[in-house]
Amino acid sequence: xxxxxxxxxxxxxxxxxxxxxxxxxxxxxxRNYGDAIESIFEPLxxxxxxxxxxxTNTPWPIILIxxxxxxxxxxxxxxxxxxxxxxxxxxxxxxxWDDTMKTISMILTSTLLAIAVGLPIGIxxxxxxxxQAFVNPILDVMQTMPSFVYLIPVVMLLGIGKVPGLIxxxxxxxxxxxRLTNLGIRQVDGEVLEAADAFGSSKWQRLVKxxxxxxxxxxxxxxxxxxxxxxxxxxxxxxxxxQGLGQPVLKxxxxxxxxxxxxxxxxxxxxxxxxxxxxxxxxxxxxKHRGGGHV
Amino acid sequence: xxxxxxxxxxxxxxxxxxxxRDFIDAINRGMTKQELNDQHRHVLGLRDINISIxxxxxxxxxxxxxxxxxxxxxxxxxxIDPTAGEILIEGTDVVKMSPETLRAFRMRKTAMVFQKFGLxxxxxxxxNVGYGLEIQGVDAAARNKTAMRWIERVGLxxxxxxxxxxxxxxxxxxxxxxxxxxxxxxxxxMDEAYSALDPLxxxxxxxxxxxxQREVRKTIVFITHxxxxxxxxxxxxALLRDGSVIQQGTGQDIxxxxxxxxxxxxxxxxxxxxxxxxxxxxxxxxxxxLPEAVVRSDLSLAEALRDMMTRGIQNLGVHDPNGTxxxxxxxxxxxxxxxxx
Numbered sequence: 001x002x003x004x005x006x007x008x009x010x011x012x013x014x015x016x017x018x019x020x021x022x023x024x025x026x027x028x029x030x031r032n033y034g035d036a037i038e039s040i041f042e043p044l045x046x047x048x049x050x051x052x053x054x055x056t057n058t059p060w061p062i063i064l065i066x067x068x069x070x071x072x073x074x075x076x077x078x079x080x081x082x083x084x085x086x087x088x089x090x091x092x093x094x095x096x097w098d099d100t101m102k103t104i105s106m107i108l109t110s111t112l113l114a115i116a117v118g119l120p121i122g123i124x125x126x127x128x129x130x131x132q133a134f135v136n137p138i139l140d141v142m143q144t145m146p147s148f149v150y151l152i153p154v155v156m157l158l159g160i161g162k163v164p165g166l167i168x169x170x171x172x173x174x175x176x177x178x179r180l181t182n183l184g185i186r187q188v189d190g191e192v193l194e195a196a197d198a199f200g201s202s203k204w205q206r207l208v209k210x211x212x213x214x215x216x217x218x219x220x221x222x223x224x225x226x227x228x229x230x231x232x233x234x235x236x237x238x239x240x241x242x243q244g245l246g247q248p249v250l251k252x253x254x255x256x257x258x259x260x261x262x263x264x265x266x267x268x269x270x271x272x273x274x275x276x277x278x279x280x281x282x283x284x285x286x287x288k289h290r291g292g293g294h295v
Numbered sequence: 296x297x298x299x300x301x302x303x304x305x306x307x308x309x310x311x312x313x314x315x316r317d318f319i320d321a322i323n324r325g326m327t328k329q330e331l332n333d334q335h336r337h338v339l340g341l342r343d344i345n346i347s348i349x350x351x352x353x354x355x356x357x358x359x360x361x362x363x364x365x366x367x368x369x370x371x372x373x374x375i376d377p378t379a380g381e382i383l384i385e386g387t388d389v390v391k392m393s394p395e396t397l398r399a400f401r402m403r404k405t406a407m408v409f410q411k412f413g414l415x416x417x418x419x420x421x422x423n424v425g426y427g428l429e430i431q432g433v434d435a436a437a438r439n440k441t442a443m444r445w446i447e448r449v450g451l452x453x454x455x456x457x458x459x460x461x462x463x464x465x466x467x468x469x470x471x472x473x474x475x476x477x478x479x480x481x482x483x484x485m486d487e488a489y490s491a492l493d494p495l496x497x498x499x500x501x502x503x504x505x506x507x508q509r510e511v512r513k514t515i516v517f518i519t520h521x522x523x524x525x526x527x528x529x530x531x532x533a534l535l536r537d538g539s540v541i542q543q544g545t546g547q548d549i550x551x552x553x554x555x556x557x558x559x560x561x562x563x564x565x566x567x568x569x570x571x572x573x574x575x576x577x578x579x580x581x582x583x584x585l586p587e588a589v590v591r592s593d594l595s596l597a598e599a600l601r602d603m604m605t606r607g608i609q610n611l612g613v614h615d616p617n618g619t620x621x622x623x624x625x626x627x628x629x630x631x632x633x634x635x636x
Contacts, residue, residue, distance in 0.1 A: 194374055195413030199427040199478065200402030209426075213417045289417050289458035 030156050041163045048109050048162045052243075055101040063101070064088055071274075075281030083277070087270045096245065096267045103234055103244035104271065106162075110169040110230045115223060118174045122181025122222075123207070132182065139175040147172055147236050155240055165242030169233045176225035184218030185211050220283035227279060231272045299351035299514050300385050300404070300481045302371060307344040307380030309366055309538075312337030315378040328537050340366045342539045344380070348531070350481075353508060353515040355529030357522065363538040364518045365410075368486050371516060372405045373397055384482070402431050406475035410487040412467045414459040420446060420470050421455040427478035438477075445473040449503060465496035469503070476507065483513045489524065497521075501528055522561060526550070526570045534558060547575035551632075568597030568633040576632045577613045577622035585612040585620045592621060600629050 009015075055063065064085060071084045091100050125132045151168055158164040188211050196210040212219070238246025245264045252261030310318055310331070318326070318337055328339040341363050348354040358364045369375040371382060373389055382389040384404065392400060406427060414423050421442050428438035446455050449469040459467050468488060475483055485504075489497045505528060508515065519525050525532050526546040533543040534554075542554035550570055553559035574592030589612035590599055599611055603626050613622045 189411075189413075191409050191411050191413040192415060194369075195407065195409055195415075196426075197374055198372055198401060198405070198407040198484075199430050199474075200398045200400075201430050202398060205430060209429075210415060213415070216417075289460060 026153065026156065034157055038158055038163075041158065041167075044109075044113070044166065045161075045163045048105070048166060051109055052102055052105040052162075055105045056098055060092060060097060071278050074278045074285070076285065077281060080277050080281055084274050087274050091267045091270060094263055094267070096248075096264060099243070099245045099248065099264070100267055100271060103231075103246070103268070106166065106169065106234065106237070106242060106244055107227060107230050107271075107275070110166055110173060111223065111227050113166065113170050114174040114177050114226045114230070117170070118177030118222070118226070119181055119219070122178045122219075123185065125178065125182040126185035126211075135178065139178060142171055143175045147233065151236075151240055160241040162242060165237040165240050168240065169230050169237050169242075172233045173226045173229040176229065177219075177222045180218050180222030180225070181215065184215030184222075187218065188214045217283055217287050220279065220286065224276060224279045224283065227275045228272060231268060231275070234268060298481060299512050301350040302346075302348040302354075302482065302514060302516070303381075303383035304344055304346045304348075304367075304370075305381040305383065307341055307367075307370060307382065308378045309340035309363075309370065309375065310337050310378045311340050319379055339538050340375075341370070341377070342537075344540055346533050346540065346543065348514060348516065350514050351512045352530040353517055353528055355517045355519060355525040355532045356535055357519055357525045357529075357532055358535035359520055361537075362535040364520075364535050365486055366538075367535065368484050368516055368518050371482070371484055372401050372407060402427070402478075404480050405482045405484055406478040406480040407484040407486065408468070408471045408475045408488040410490055412459070412464075412471045412491075414467060414470055414474075416459055419456050419458055420451060420462070423459065423470055424455075424473045424477050426474055427480075431478075441477050442473070445477045446470075448476070448507070449473045465492050465500065468492060468500060472500075472503070476511070481513060483515045485515060485517045487518050487520070490520065497524065504528060522565060526565065534561070545575075547571060551575060563635070566597075567635060568600065569595055571596045571632060573599050573611075573613050573624055574615070574621070576628065577624045578628060579622055580620065583623070586610040586623055588612065589614050589620070590624075591616055596629055596633055599624060600626070600633065603629070 067088060068081050068085050071081045072078075075081070088100075091097060121135065125135050147168060150171060151164075154164045154167055158167070192210055192214065193206065196206045201209065234242070234244060235246040235249050238244065238250050245268050248264040249261050249268075251257065252264070308319055308322065309315070310322070312335070314335075315337060318331060318335060322331065322339065322342055328342075331337050331339050344367060346354070346356075356364045356367055366375060370377050371389070373382075373392070377390055380390065384400075387400075389397070389400065415426065418426070421439060424442035424446055425433075425435075425438040428441060433441075443455065446452060449472055451466060451469050451473065454462065454466065459470065462470065468491075471488070475485075489500050492500060501524060504515075517525075517528060529546055531544065532546055532549055534541050534549065536557060542549055542558050547570075549558065550562050550565055550567060553562055572592060573590060573594045573596060576596060577592070586608070588602070588606055588608055588610075590602060592613050592615050594602075603609065603611060609626045611624045612620060613624055614620045
């Protein structure tokens with residue numbers, strides 16, 4: 001009756017061998033191709049370093065003005081502009097300016113990468129039910145797999161540093177971008193697309209003149225989600241060498257510095273709210289044409 | 296302005312489903328829509344449609360919902376691919392066009408107006424009207440000029456920078472119409488273009504279309520489920536039921552000689568006095584001399600009756616628009632036909 005009380009599992013030796021074979025295989029793959037793969041990501045590293053330098057080397061008043069200007073042009077709301085300035089000033093006053101700039105640089109880069117990769121995948125998914133059926137489970141895995149698990153192969157391949165951190169963040173943050181692009185395009189009114197076709201639009205014209213603009217509000221919601229998730233990943237990414245607000249939090253965890261953790265945590269919350277309000281206000285402004293009011 | 300061109304629809308079939316082509320023979324042998332659906336899970340869209348639309352005329356395709364009329368109009372610019380059949384326009388079969396030829400054909404030869412307007416919500420009125428020209432590669436200045444001309448023509452001057460959501464339904468459909476006309480395509484496809492509008496606006500838009508047609512002379516295919524609308528604007532009407540044409544001809548034909556009970560039932564509530572023309576109910580002169588009072592053959596029966604009443608006469612002579620005497624109409628005959636006898 002042992003099989004009844006204890007789940008009959010595969011032979012221990014077999015399992016050991018299986019793990020060993022996979023590990024060895026991946027290790028030799030890493031040895032053989034690690035450098036090549038690293039060189040593929042070299043431009044990404046350059047961009048990261050460049051944007052980080054830009055944000056940390058620019059004098060803080062200029063950064064403040066630029067962010068306030070972005071907030072203004074995106075939202076046209078003086079409230080959001082003031083809130084942005086106050087949040088950043090508080091962060092600076094509590095000595096977290098540099099870390100915050102590094103985090104913002106990371107978030108911006110990973111969001112851009114997520115859009116650059118996610119948008120085309122989302123478009124492909126919306127084109128074909130087959131692609132959708134194939135990509136959806138992958139996205140499920142990406143969203144539910146504990147991030148530590150895919151940190152292992154990423155670190156094995158690329159070591160510790162900015163680029164593996166960026167990749168980990170993008171893996172975690174890209175699913176909403178892809179899903180909402182796909183959803184947004186699939187929801188576009190069929191008659192509008194028929195109209196685009198009836199006037200002889202090419203597939204490309206139909207995409208850029210009808211589908212994407214009409215799906216834009218949904219896509220914007222995806223970008224907003226991607227930014228939020230990227231911020232949530234900052235602390236975990238700091239475990240593999242991403243600098244910024246995550247590292248003090250990590251230090252606080254291992255040394256039980258409660259206040260250090262709290263301050264940096266609140267700074268992350270602060271810029272999260274800031275990014276969220278700015279991107280949402282922008283998304284809403286893009287839809288102003290939907291506004292009612294018959295004439 | 297482009298010369299009008301005719302459309303020749305020949306043996307057109309549409310069977311929705313993966314193996315539509317396999318059932319054409321069965322349909323030809325008399326399988327019904329119901330049987331096809333029950334036995335093979337395929338939906339009969341169109342059955343052996345043959346319609347010849349002369350250049351420069353308004354062909355109305357009429358039927359209730361589910362009759363296949365919207366499916367039919369979408370075959371003319373091939374938004375839907377047929378299962379079998381031909382659509383000949385200027386001697387070319389639209390069905391056999393390559394994707395590139397088809398795109399050029401849609402761009403230059405056809406324009407379409409949709410039931411729910413199909414406007415791009417993120418574009419202003421002028422950008423919507425210029426859409427077809429933009430696709431053709433016309434530069435912004437030229438297309439805005441053309442767009443403005445049509446915006447003015449459909450009565451929307453002053454609204455060109457508004458977004459569709461800021462306009463009422465009737466105004467949105469004017470945008471749809473202007474967008475189609477700006478293309479200057481010889482064929483205008485109107486898919487229940489006015490069905491979403493309320494009756495007064497609809498009447499108004501019909502007038503706009505009839506006025507425009509006198510000016511621009513396009514070959515118009517107009518889909519509707521409204522018989523009054525069909526009779527008012529159609530030079531010719533084709534009645535569709537369950538994917539088949541059950542009668543086609545002029546409105547007068549259909550009202551006076553319905554092909555079967557279904558059509559008869561359909562037309563029985565029509566205001567015959569208003570719809571029928573003197574020319575289609577008059578009797579031959581048979582050598583008799585023309586009565587003194589004469590009217591034109593395109594006068595409505597009700598107007599002719601009113602004419603006789605006010606003049607206190609029993610007989611009217613009828614001449615065609617050129618002034619040639621063609622027949623006569625007695626009050627008795629006029630009343631009998633108006634009453635549906």
